[in-house]
Amino acid sequence: xxxxxxxxxxxxxxxxxxxxxxxxxxxxxxxxxxxxxxxxxxxxxxxxxxxxxxxxxxxxxxxxxxxxxxxxxxxxxxxxxxxxxxxxxxxxxxxxxxxxxxxxxxxxxxxxxxxxxxxxxxxxxxxxxxxxxxxxxxxxxxxxxxxxxxxxxxxxxxxxxxxxxxxxxxxxxxxxxxxxxxxxxxxxxxxxxxxxxxxxxxxxxxxxxxxxx
Amino acid sequence: xxxxxxxxxxxxxxxxxxxxxxxxxxxxxxxxxxxxxxxxxxxxxxxxxxxxxxxxxxxxxxxxxxxxxxxxxxxxxxxxxxxxxxxxxxxxxxxxxxxxxxxxxxxxxxxxxxxxxxxxxxxxxxxxxxxxxxxxxxxxxxxxxxxxxxxxxxxxxxxxxxxxxxxxxxxxxxxxxxxxxxxxxxxxxxxxxxxxxxxxxxxxxxxxxxxxx
Numbered sequence: 001x002x003x004x005x006x007x008x009x010x011x012x013x014x015x016x017x018x019x020x021x022x023x024x025x026x027x028x029x030x031x032x033x034x035x036x037x038x039x040x041x042x043x044x045x046x047x048x049x050x051x052x053x054x055x056x057x058x059x060x061x062x063x064x065x066x067x068x069x070x071x072x073x074x075x076x077x078x079x080x081x082x083x084x085x086x087x088x089x090x091x092x093x094x095x096x097x098x099x100x101x102x103x104x105x106x107x108x109x110x111x112x113x114x115x116x117x118x119x120x121x122x123x124x125x126x127x128x129x130x131x132x133x134x135x136x137x138x139x140x141x142x143x144x145x146x147x148x149x150x151x152x153x154x155x156x157x158x159x160x161x162x163x164x165x166x167x168x169x170x171x172x173x174x175x176x177x178x179x180x181x182x183x184x185x186x187x188x189x190x191x192x193x194x195x196x197x198x199x200x201x202x203x204x205x206x207x208x209x210x211x212x213x
Numbered sequence: 214x215x216x217x218x219x220x221x222x223x224x225x226x227x228x229x230x231x232x233x234x235x236x237x238x239x240x241x242x243x244x245x246x247x248x249x250x251x252x253x254x255x256x257x258x259x260x261x262x263x264x265x266x267x268x269x270x271x272x273x274x275x276x277x278x279x280x281x282x283x284x285x286x287x288x289x290x291x292x293x294x295x296x297x298x299x300x301x302x303x304x305x306x307x308x309x310x311x312x313x314x315x316x317x318x319x320x321x322x323x324x325x326x327x328x329x330x331x332x333x334x335x336x337x338x339x340x341x342x343x344x345x346x347x348x349x350x351x352x353x354x355x356x357x358x359x360x361x362x363x364x365x366x367x368x369x370x371x372x373x374x375x376x377x378x379x380x381x382x383x384x385x386x387x388x389x390x391x392x393x394x395x396x397x398x399x400x401x402x403x404x405x406x407x408x409x410x411x412x413x414x415x416x417x418x419x420x421x422x423x424x425x426x
Contacts, residue, residue, distance in 0.1 A: 105319075106319035106320030107319030142357075142423075173407065173413075175403050176403070182399065183396075184403070186399045187400035189396060190362075190388050190397070193388065193389060194386065207425060207426045208424070208426065209422075209423075209424060209425070210355075210425045211416065211420045211421070211422060212354040212355030212420060212421040212422070212423045213416070213419060
């Protein structure tokens with residue numbers, strides 16, 4: 001039985017799927033392109049199933065490992081097929097034309113926009129937006145388990161994501177309601193601008209964001 | 214000659230002054246209450262001068278180590294006495310009544326509001342809003358130099374703050390223009406809610422925020 005469905009077949013899909021497999025979860029990869037989904041599933045292991053987004057997701061957790069616009073389209077297209085599921089939004093709605101702002105309005109967030117498109121009974125949770133793909137494959141950064149910031153309005157759903165993160169060897173930090181995604185997305189935008197800035201020679205889309213002590 | 218003026222005599226004033234002294238800077242403490250400023254100055258060392266905010270700040274860097282409302286009042290009161298100086302805003306404009314939002318509007322920041330009150334020729338720089346006082350006294354968190362996120366519109370001013378941070382044994386991260394304070398303040402608000410949340414037993418206003426690798 002599938003535990004976690006991952007929509008997408010790019011680097012973030014690979015990273016989150018790697019952690020899920022490390023946690024002993026049964027993973028399904030769904031992509032628009034069946035061949036690409038199959039290629040990633042095969043790379044990840046014999047136990048990983050695959051399919052296209054024409055089919056309904058089987059996992060109780062569905063991770064939207066695609067860019068913001070695609071994530072919105074997926075939620076709209078699936079509609080009631082997501083009922084009762086925990087849908088994880090990982091997106092960073094950065095304006096890549098200007099790289100100077102987000103494409104969501106101040107006082108909003110990608111996660112909230114995605115949640116607004118979902119039917120009642122679908123629990124959207126923000127997570128993994130501050131974890132670059134390469135760090136997810138490793139599961140750590142700077143020699144410590146990755147911090148995964150989690151925000152959501154449904155306690156059972158945030159707990160499900162938190163448990164997955166723990167089982168996968170990372171540190172879950174449930175920061176509050178879904179609207180806290182505004183701050184999570186805002187800060188990660190700044191982290192992304194640093195990766196793209198030659199002044200930070202050491203930052204190459206391979207850093208983590210951590211609460212240290 | 215005074216290098217750095219610190220307005221305030223609380224924990225953040227102590228923390229930043231400690232780092233400035235570690236960097237070999239000549240520090241001045243100015244407070245509303247002369248006795249409190251003197252007490253902190255004496256605690257910090259014989260070389261630290263003090264006075265009240267009735268007097269003009271002598272340092273080329275002036276750190277507003279006071280809460281947001283007080284920082285605005287200080288900038289308004291000093292006015293042209295700050296001309297040519299680098300004014301460091303460290304505030305987090307959290308709504309402490311609800312602890313659920315900031316008191317600045319979405320799409321704005323404390324730093325930008327403070328800058329709007331300053332006369333032309335005053336360079337406001339955001340820094341030290343993500344560094345709790347206790348970590349500043351130590352200069353490190355989790356065994357690594359503290360990350361200090363810096364934002365500002367004037368390259369010379371951000372460089373001055375960056376150089377100070379480096380000299381004090383911390384890692385300066387100049388993230389962009391002053392408006393990036395929106396994201397720095399937003400995220401630190403979330404970090405603060407975690408300190409206040411009993412679910413995070415390990416977080417007691419003593420954590421750092423770091424870019425790891």
